[in-house]
Amino acid sequence: MTEHPHPGRVRPRRLRATPAMRRLVGEVDVQPRQLVLPLFVREGLAEPRPIASMPGVVQHTLESLPAAVAQAADARLGGVMLFAVPELRDATGTQATASDGILNRAIAVAAREAGGALVVQADLCLDEFTDHGHCGVLTADGRVDNDATLTRYAEMALAQAAAGADLVGLSGMMDGQTGVVRDALDQAGADEVAVLAYAAKYASAFYGPFRDAVESQLEGDRRTYQMDPANRREAAREVAIDVAEGADVVMVKPALAYLDVLADVAASSPVPVAAYAVSGEYAMIEAAAAAGWIERERAIRESVLSIRRAGADHVLTYHATELAGWLAEEYR
Structure with missing residues (x-):
């Protein structure tokens, strides 16, 4: 038997003994204000699908959206992120910049309902609006034309600002997108609209359910512009570029499979850091819980807490409103 010179003197378990003690010494927590709820709006529906x-x-x-926004505001979430699915798509994503396009109408509806109670954010990318499903304009031989795409992004930013967006989320991973959008907003007098740069967005398998949600037309993949999952150091370069170009917030996406990248970014970023718990991560938790393999509430809480622990200032999660409700119950 091993003898301890001072049995009982050093016992970390003392700080885990009760819920009150664990709460007192907890290093990280999750607050509703740190959560952002992604919402999908589909043109042409008679009821939510x-x-x-x-x-x-x-x-x-558009008729069911206000209730979802109001619920998010009542839950004291930090914001909502809007994605839209148009009925008509074309090569350049015309509906992305149309004032009566579904996303811009949804922004206006959400901004009116929110009334400043939360940050209305909009996805700024062409993939939902193009008939080829890529995040930009294509060349004649089928490659994504980076600089032609930037022109469309600037036009999208102005349309979203005019509709009432507080923040535009640049998710396309085009080189130079942050600077072009920032300049376009500033020159148009929309200098108070914030820019969220999806700075480290990886070409991930975990986006599968999202592509169902937006009825993606994509054939092939996005590996020529989204990051290689093997690369960690490259994320620091991408973040530095976006910050230099004027990003107000930077993002790591996906979250759970890239916690190391998130921790790196959070340790060095001079601006707030977001992380996106993406559709595949959501679907895995829901599927495993439905099968009875994991405890659903605990798994949701732990997954979001782990993203916060890695350094995210706020988390985009489809569980946001429900999680905020549980958090509120803890302190009643």
Whole structure:
């Protein structure tokens, strides 16, 4: 038997003994204000449509969207992030910049309902609006034309600002997108609209259910512009570029499979850092919980807490409103 010179003197378990003690010494927590709820709006629906691969998530109509935004505001979330699915798509994503396009109408509806109670954020990318499903304009031989795409992004930013967006989320991973959008907003007098740069967005398998949600037309993949999952140091370069170009917030996406990258970015970024718990991460938790293999609430809490622990200042998660409700119950 091993003898301890001072048995009982050093016992870390003392700080785990009760819920009150664990709460007192907890290093990281999750607050509703740190959560952002992604919302989908589908043109042409008569009522909300469930997304089969994302149980509990729907494609909203413009009529059902206000209630979801109001619920998010009542839950004291930090914001909502809007994605839209148009009925008509074309090569350059015309509907992305149309004032009566579904995303710009959804922004206006959400901004009106939110009334400043939360940050209305909009996805700034062409993939939902193009008939080829890529995040930009294509060349004659089928490659994504980076600089032609930047022109469309600037036009999108102005349309979203005019509709009432507080923040535009640049998710396309085009080189120079942050600087071009920032300049376009500033020159148009929309200098108070914030820019969220998806700085480290990886070409991930975990986006599968999202592509169902937006009815993606993509054939092939996005590996020529989204980051290689093997690369960690490259994320620091991408973040530095976006910050230099004027990003107000930078993002790591996906979150759970890239916690090392998130921790690196959080340790060095001079601006707030977001992380996106993406559709595949959501679907895995829901599927495992439905099968009885994990405790659903604990798994949701732990997954978001781990993203916060890695350094995210706020987290985009489809569980945001529900999680905020649980957090509120803790302190009643």
